[in-house]
Amino acid sequence: MAEPFLSIQHVRKSFGATTVVEDFNLDVAPGEFVSFLGPSGCGKTTVLRMVAGFEEPSAGKIVVGGKDITRLKPNQRNVGMVFQAYALFPNLTVAQNIAFGLKVGGMAKPDADRRVAEMLDMIKLPQMADRYPYQLSGGQQQRIALARAIAPKPKLLLLDEPLSALDAKVRVSLREEIRSIQKKLGITTIFVTHDQEEALSISDRIAVMYGGRAEQVGTPFEIYNRPATKFVANFVGTLNVLEGKVTDAASGKVQVNSQEVSLKGKLNGSKSGDTLSLALRPEAISLGRQPGHDASLSGEIAEVHFLGSVIRVRVGIGGNTVSLDTFNNSTTPPPVVGDKADISFSSGDMLVLH
Amino acid sequence: MKSGRFWAWFVFLLGAAYFFIPLIATIEFSLRMRRGVYSFDAYKVVLGDSQFQATFMFSVIVAVFTILLGVLIVVPTAYWIRLRLPQLRPIVEFITLLPLVIPAIVIVFGYIRMYGSNSPLPFLGSNLGANALLVIGYAALALPYMYRAVDTGLRTIDVRTLTEAAQILGAGWGTIIARVILPNVLIAVLSGAFLTFAIVIGEFTMASLLNRPAFGPYLQNLVANRAYEPAALSIIAFVITWGCMSLIQILSRFAPKSASRPN
Numbered sequence: 001m002a003e004p005f006l007s008i009q010h011v012r013k014s015f016g017a018t019t020v021v022e023d024f025n026l027d028v029a030p031g032e033f034v035s036f037l038g039p040s041g042c043g044k045t046t047v048l049r050m051v052a053g054f055e056e057p058s059a060g061k062i063v064v065g066g067k068d069i070t071r072l073k074p075n076q077r078n079v080g081m082v083f084q085a086y087a088l089f090p091n092l093t094v095a096q097n098i099a100f101g102l103k104v105g106g107m108a109k110p111d112a113d114r115r116v117a118e119m120l121d122m123i124k125l126p127q128m129a130d131r132y133p134y135q136l137s138g139g140q141q142q143r144i145a146l147a148r149a150i151a152p153k154p155k156l157l158l159l160d161e162p163l164s165a166l167d168a169k170v171r172v173s174l175r176e177e178i179r180s181i182q183k184k185l186g187i188t189t190i191f192v193t194h195d196q197e198e199a200l201s202i203s204d205r206i207a208v209m210y211g212g213r214a215e216q217v218g219t220p221f222e223i224y225n226r227p228a229t230k231f232v233a234n235f236v237g238t239l240n241v242l243e244g245k246v247t248d249a250a251s252g253k254v255q256v257n258s259q260e261v262s263l264k265g266k267l268n269g270s271k272s273g274d275t276l277s278l279a280l281r282p283e284a285i286s287l288g289r290q291p292g293h294d295a296s297l298s299g300e301i302a303e304v305h306f307l308g309s310v311i312r313v314r315v316g317i318g319g320n321t322v323s324l325d326t327f328n329n330s331t332t333p334p335p336v337v338g339d340k341a342d343i344s345f346s347s348g349d350m351l352v353l354h
Numbered sequence: 355m356k357s358g359r360f361w362a363w364f365v366f367l368l369g370a371a372y373f374f375i376p377l378i379a380t381i382e383f384s385l386r387m388r389r390g391v392y393s394f395d396a397y398k399v400v401l402g403d404s405q406f407q408a409t410f411m412f413s414v415i416v417a418v419f420t421i422l423l424g425v426l427i428v429v430p431t432a433y434w435i436r437l438r439l440p441q442l443r444p445i446v447e448f449i450t451l452l453p454l455v456i457p458a459i460v461i462v463f464g465y466i467r468m469y470g471s472n473s474p475l476p477f478l479g480s481n482l483g484a485n486a487l488l489v490i491g492y493a494a495l496a497l498p499y500m501y502r503a504v505d506t507g508l509r510t511i512d513v514r515t516l517t518e519a520a521q522i523l524g525a526g527w528g529t530i531i532a533r534v535i536l537p538n539v540l541i542a543v544l545s546g547a548f549l550t551f552a553i554v555i556g557e558f559t560m561a562s563l564l565n566r567p568a569f570g571p572y573l574q575n576l577v578a579n580r581a582y583e584p585a586a587l588s589i590i591a592f593v594i595t596w597g598c599m600s601l602i603q604i605l606s607r608f609a610p611k612s613a614s615r616p617n
Contacts, residue, residue: 054518074521085512087519091537100533101523152523 004063005030005188006051006156011060013046013212020046022212024060031186033179035199038209039235044192047209048158051190053077064156077156080149080187084161086141088133094144095120095129101152119147122181139170146178150185157182157189163198175202196236200224208232230277230353239279241353242320246274254278257318261295263347270352277353284349285324287313287335293344297322301335315341377592384585396586405572406587413561413569416485417554420492421547424500427493429543432504433535436513450501453494458559461491466563484564491560496553500546507542508535544605548598556591 004027013021021043028034036044049055051062053074061070069077080101088097095116102112120126123143133141142162149157159178163171179202182189193199199206200220207217208231216228227233234241244254244261249272252263256278263278270276289296299317310325311334322343328334335341387395400406435446453461465487469477477483513535520530536543561568573591577584 052518052522054521074518075524075526077522078524079522081519081522083515083519085515087512087515089516089519089534089538090511091534100520100525104520104524104529148523 003030003066004028005032005065006190007063008047008051009061009063011047011050011057011062013043013050013055014058019058020212021050021057024212024214026207026214026217028188028190030188033182033189033191033202033204035191035193035203035206036209037193037196037199037206037236039194042209043212044194044209045160046212048160048190048192051156052079052081052158078152078154079156079158080152080154081158081160082142082145082149082162084164086133086138086145086165088141088145088148090133092132093129094125094131094133094136097133097144098148098151100148105152115151119151122150123147123177137170138166139174142166142174143177146181150181150187155188157187159189159191161192161194163193164195171198178202200236208235210235224281227279227351227353233279233351233353238282238323240282240285240320240322240324242278242280242317242322244276244278246270246272246276248272249274256297257299257320259297259317261297261347261350263350263352267352279351279353280322280345280349282312282324285322285343285345287315287324287326287341287343289342289344293346295347295350296342296344298340298342301337301339301341304334304337306334311335315343317343380585380588384582384589387582396582397590400576400583400586400590409567409569409572410555412567413555416489416492416566416568417551419489420496420554421550423489423493424496424546424550425543428497428500428504428546429536429539430531432501432508433513433531436505436508437517447501450497453496454498458491458495458557459563461494462560462563465491478564484566488560488564488566488568491564492550492554492557495557495560496546496550499549499553503542503546503549504539507539507545510542511535511538541602541605545602548602552595552598555594 006026006028008024008026011021011024012019020041024043024047026034036047038044046055050057053069053072053076057070061068063069064077064079089100092100098116098119099112102115107115116129117126120129123146125140125143125147128136128140128144133144136144142165145162162178163175166174175198178191191199191203200223203220205217205219206223207214208223209215210231216223216232218226218228223232223236227236233239242256244256246267247253247255247260249267249270252267254261254263254267254276261278267276286293297317299315299322301313302316302321303312303314305312306328309328311328312323312325313335315322315324324343384396385392385394387393387399431446435443466478467473469475469483469487471479477487516534516538517530520534525533555569556573557568558570558574560566562571562574573584573587576587
């Protein structure tokens, strides 16, 4: 990575005896869009609030553009932030809200007016300048909040679950808009979310957090396809987890419900007799033996759910249940519960979880 | 159902009679100064009295300063308690209630002993000092009303998030209180202000014992020595109080609205 623009180094945060963030490290390149993804209470918002200056780290430091900002007050950091609850000032109009940071920064009125108009054009709400926040929908309020955060040209943009209060359709369109504005301005951005789809769809990189630590930092492709830990594998995407027993560690042979599967080169550190958790994404599995798939297991159809374009099938393999999706085909009837069925996959797609 | 409606009207009329009969009687009495006919003579005498004008103006000025002092003390305190020290709220609420429990006469005797002309802080050594002490005393008396009004106003807004939003945009504490918090609790502040005004205009004990030319002592003097004028003054005081209440109602229509509570 080039010289990082934001560097979070060995940051820890404790509230009394409770440690909520532990040895958190992250370097963010200039213009990069990084998401903090994790369940509630994993410490993602606390890290963001430390970058904003609302919380002081118990240890470690935060560097932006080569300058240590760890002890700076929030109003001295030149950071923009969008809050989950919009946080627009109810007594000010849309234009006055956007101009707030500019006026506080001492910008002359004509320049501030010009910048406000520019921001309103950017978020495609130029006709809303004189409205009050209560006269806007949630999506419009959040776009105004984004414009307000960007107007003073901050060095860093922080987004604290900005989409979670919105309905599904608005959420999708607004996240695309946020990403396109971020790319256009080239502003380094941290985005906090607990929604994996959101994180996967708009981020350059994702930091998956759990228990106050970054479990894995990587591109959405890496996070989804090569999860480093069991938590990441389970949290990101749908995953089938099968319990297996190593029968021959040297040749990579594992037994799943008395059926042997070969996982060449994936059993480093395991020995014969060990029990392993093996994971497979539903999209890596086919119903029936397919050409190109070098591994297969036999079982029985346990459940069939017709979802329109997709049919979700659950196949019982001994004590394990494997979920897979097949495309709906009007000429082929869906599988029948109770029928014997084989599933096949490429052994390369099977993950060994640690 | 019909019997329920009857009793509802009965209670309403009873309440209305309890409220209006003394009022009507006072109005009627205040109009009987001229023998045999109704007239506004008592009102003319009261309003034309230079003492009335002087004492009333004095009390209005004292009320304005009391309101300013109350706002300066209460708004930042209530804001800070909500933002940073919520665990201290019960203690602060208790302290703000003390003026309701401790009689004004106790407070003012305390002042006279503490701030007499021979004390290190001789407020009572000059007229200006005594007036300042009166304002401070009134601010303490009005504290329960002002604090509750402002605290209720703060409860309607997300103080923490609005503060953080302003901070991250570069605002300091002064800007946050003046441009974000105060405008959003202005109606609550005005409610507290009008209640303060009503208390100050009629207050007798402090003004009398600090020997200030206020409206309260004038009113008491008039009641002791005249017949019809006190009734006229009561009606004037009643109109002023209800005028203040109506202003609160009118101004509350202009309160900033939040997205979650548009009406």
